[in-house]
Amino acid sequence: MDYQGIIEEIAALVRPEFGKGKVADYIPALAKVPASKFGIAVRTLSGDTFQVGDAEEAFSIQSISKVFALAQAYPIYGEALWERVGMEPSGNPFNSLVQLEYEKGIPRNPFINAGALVITDMLIEHFPKPKTRMLDFIRELSGSDDVYYDYEVTRSEREFGFTNAALVNFMKSHYNIKAPVEQVLDVYFHQCSVAMNCRELASAFLLLANHGVHPRNGQRILTKSQAKRINAIMLTCGFYDEAGEFAFCVGLPGKSGVGGGIVAVIPNELSIAVWSPELNEHGNSQAGIKALELFTTMTEMSIF
């Protein structure tokens, strides 16, 4: 398959999407990123890399980090993890508060903010240095020591993190948060501010195309079943209240972030990362979704 030709064609075809979305500004540091950035990287399990545009430029991965957090917590807590967070799509925006009250402080899934904050709390309970461990884990998976915390973004998240603070406080009142509220927010804001590029992201997500085995050193990080389940949750919950449409148009498990990144996985084959900072009304990359839709259409590859 001529992946290089396909992604180059996609980079040209998505141009009309530019200007239709809006760069995230509720985290002020993200608003500074030029809207015109665009990159795609494809990594195959057979060891090839294909890339186009700004695929080597680091950006804020934001909620894509929720997958890395879950991939650390799941092997430690096993199925007990699901006692504190659910596995159902929320049908609500990523930072929604409403469901939490009806459902007594148990978030719907690990990819909305509330659920990710519970996973962060679990990582704090287990690891003496969860922030260092997060970075080490992502560096190990991506094979790149260049992955870093963008502290300007971390500060910006903290300064305007009132909704996340509300979520943690509410869950703490339901005893679903164990660590101090400030610590949970600190680790979570760091994890969201991880900066890396499309190539590194695509490399890291090969883990989930490879049934939980690190594709380069052969180390098993997740059981086959855990990898399947994380992919299932990416498919049903990875795009919040747009998860149905993403499955409908793209047909792959994936995860987005408000930095404009999206990573998707074709099990047994490849992973693909796209970056374009302008977001649609659901907080997902406008051109990124279009690019992935074109990718599965042109390659005729999806999980369905």
Ligand SMILES: NC(=O)CC[C@H](N)C(=O)O
């Ligand atoms: N959807 C996202 O990428 C949101 C992440 C962001 N850091 C937040 O917590 O609001």
